[in-house]
Amino acid sequence: xxxxxxxxxxxxxxxxxxxxxxxxxxxxxxxxxxxxxxxxxxxxxxxxxxxxxxxxxxxxxxxxxxxxxxxxxxxxxxxxxxxxxxxxxxxxxxxxxxxxxxxxxxxxxxxxxxxxxxxxxxxxxxxxxxxxxxxxxxxxxxxxxxxxxxxxxxxxxxxxxxxxxxxxxxxxxxxxxxxxxxxxxxxxxxxxxxxxxxxxxxxxxxxxxxxxxxxxxxxxxxxxxxxxxxxxxxxxxxxxxxxxxxxxxxxxxxxxxxxxxxxxxxxxxxxxxxxxxxxxxxxxxxxxxxxxxxxxxxxxxxxxxxxxxxxx
Amino acid sequence: xxxxxxxxxxxxxxxxxxxxxxxxxxxxxxxxxxxxxxxxxxxxxxxxxxxxxxxxxxxxxxxxxxxxxxxxxxxxxxxxxxxxxxxxxxxxxxxxxxxxxxxxxxxxxxxxxxxxxxxxxxxxxxxxxxxxxxxxxxxxxxxxxxxxx
Numbered sequence: 001x002x003x004x005x006x007x008x009x010x011x012x013x014x015x016x017x018x019x020x021x022x023x024x025x026x027x028x029x030x031x032x033x034x035x036x037x038x039x040x041x042x043x044x045x046x047x048x049x050x051x052x053x054x055x056x057x058x059x060x061x062x063x064x065x066x067x068x069x070x071x072x073x074x075x076x077x078x079x080x081x082x083x084x085x086x087x088x089x090x091x092x093x094x095x096x097x098x099x100x101x102x103x104x105x106x107x108x109x110x111x112x113x114x115x116x117x118x119x120x121x122x123x124x125x126x127x128x129x130x131x132x133x134x135x136x137x138x139x140x141x142x143x144x145x146x147x148x149x150x151x152x153x154x155x156x157x158x159x160x161x162x163x164x165x166x167x168x169x170x171x172x173x174x175x176x177x178x179x180x181x182x183x184x185x186x187x188x189x190x191x192x193x194x195x196x197x198x199x200x201x202x203x204x205x206x207x208x209x210x211x212x213x214x215x216x217x218x219x220x221x222x223x224x225x226x227x228x229x230x231x232x233x234x235x236x237x238x239x240x241x242x243x244x245x246x247x248x249x250x251x252x253x254x255x256x257x258x259x260x261x262x263x264x265x266x267x268x269x270x271x272x273x274x275x276x277x278x279x280x281x282x283x284x285x286x287x288x289x290x291x292x293x294x295x296x297x298x299x300x301x302x303x304x305x306x307x308x309x310x311x312x
Numbered sequence: 313x314x315x316x317x318x319x320x321x322x323x324x325x326x327x328x329x330x331x332x333x334x335x336x337x338x339x340x341x342x343x344x345x346x347x348x349x350x351x352x353x354x355x356x357x358x359x360x361x362x363x364x365x366x367x368x369x370x371x372x373x374x375x376x377x378x379x380x381x382x383x384x385x386x387x388x389x390x391x392x393x394x395x396x397x398x399x400x401x402x403x404x405x406x407x408x409x410x411x412x413x414x415x416x417x418x419x420x421x422x423x424x425x426x427x428x429x430x431x432x433x434x435x436x437x438x439x440x441x442x443x444x445x446x447x448x449x450x451x452x453x454x455x456x457x458x459x460x461x
Contacts, residue, residue, distance in 0.1 A: 005450055005453040006453055007455075008450070011365060011378045011409065012332075012334070013332070013362045013365060018416055018450050019446070020416075020451060021447050021449060023446070023447060024338075024340065024442055024445075025442055026422075026439050026441065026442050027439075029415065029447045030447060036442055038422075038423060040401075040404050040420055041404065042344065042401065043398055044345050044398035045345025046345065047342070047398065048343045049338075049341075049342040049444060050340060051340065066338065066340060067338075068336060069337040069338075070334070070336050070451070071336075072333070072334055073335070074332050079355065079357070080335050081337060081355065086353060086388075088392065088393055088394075089392050090392065090393065238351050240339075280450045296450055297449070
């Protein structure tokens with residue numbers, strides 16, 4: 001485990017952001033946990049939250065494969081999420097598409113380090129720019145023609161920047177069970193890619209979607225199958241899994257380890273040089289050295305069509 | 313010396329009472345009133361003060377946990393062209409951190425006899441995994457937690 005994780009407060013006090021598997025069920029997560037049948041009540045009526053993306057753990061219990069964030073803030077009680085991650089979107093496929101990645105991590109912009117910051121990467125493009133990804137099977141896709149941005153929140157600071165053109169691409173590769181924001185200088189796992197890691201065992205959403213597309217697996221909930229068949233970088237989708245920011249990532253056999261972890265690749269923006277780090281890691285059985293780690297952090301990747309609309 | 317002690321207090325995770333907002337984010341399905349949403353961005357918030365955090369022990373809830381049930385809980389749902397914020401009726405939502413097993417998130421009380429932390433009455437009413445709890449992530453390694461792989 002990483003030293004900075006050991007220092008996290010575990011007492012519901014202080015400023016900190018966490019990520020993990022997200023559960024919405026009655027009972028004990030990873031044991032016997034059922035869908036809620038009674039509502040929570042609000043001033044807008046009864047409220048339910050479901051967990052549609054389910055797999056089965058080794059003990060035979062249904063387990064959530066989705067990711068979620070939990071953030072504590074004290075100094076500034078505004079919403080600790082980037083506004084760009086909360087924009088409205090269109091119900092209709094207009095031909096314009098935006099790819100998103102949300103994570104809590106360490107990031108550097110113009111020489112200033114922001115630790116445990118909430119980071120939203122976005123990439124605005126057109127559906128027509130999506131191309132087949134070589135070697136990734138019939139469902140693999142890449143989109144390298146768009147405008148990439150980042151919004152960073154840490155404490156009461158919000159920083160936004162636009163990446164210089166021609167550095168970032170979006171991809172989905174079910175053969176390696178990975179998707180996200182790759183770069184021509186840092187590879188597919190940099191600046192941020194979601195993918196399973198062997199060190200963590202259970203199946204998660206990116207792995208499940210990939211298994212459905214590559215092997216026709218029926219081991220997952222019907223909603224997961226529906227999601228899989230919409231995952232082609234041209235339609236609305238959502239993937240989550242462990243997120244890596246690694247320039248030397250091992251994609252073989254879903255090992256999911258990062259070699260040369262301290263290295264990050266410089267990306268340039270209109271606000272200066274950008275580096276994204278992978279601070280939350282663990283060692284698994286296959287990566288015993290301190291230099292080779294698997295991410296312990298979760299990222300959420302999703303797509304939206306162009307933003308319009310009004311607030312209730 | 314005094315400054316150093318104060319800095320250590322801050323580094324320990326905010327020992328002094330202060331307002332705090334807990335925020336959860338997930339993309340999922342659900343329902344608010346008659347509105348059924350799919351793959352919507354769901355933001356849960358719970359506004360409180362750190363002075364309201366209580367510690368629950370193993371004899372009460374089977375684990376050691378930080379617990380805060382005093383606050384205002386809201387949910388914001390963003391689904392395509394629609395965004396709505398709803399305020400939960402009081403005494404339904406709590407936040408907790410399971411210090412032994414590494415879970416954190418927004419829990420709720422089951423209908424029926426209320427949980428009373430001081431006397432540990434009706435602990436069976438605690439539902440720590442609903443509406444949104446996190447497990448198997450970066451909080452698994454916070455001090456005192458035991459990782460279950």
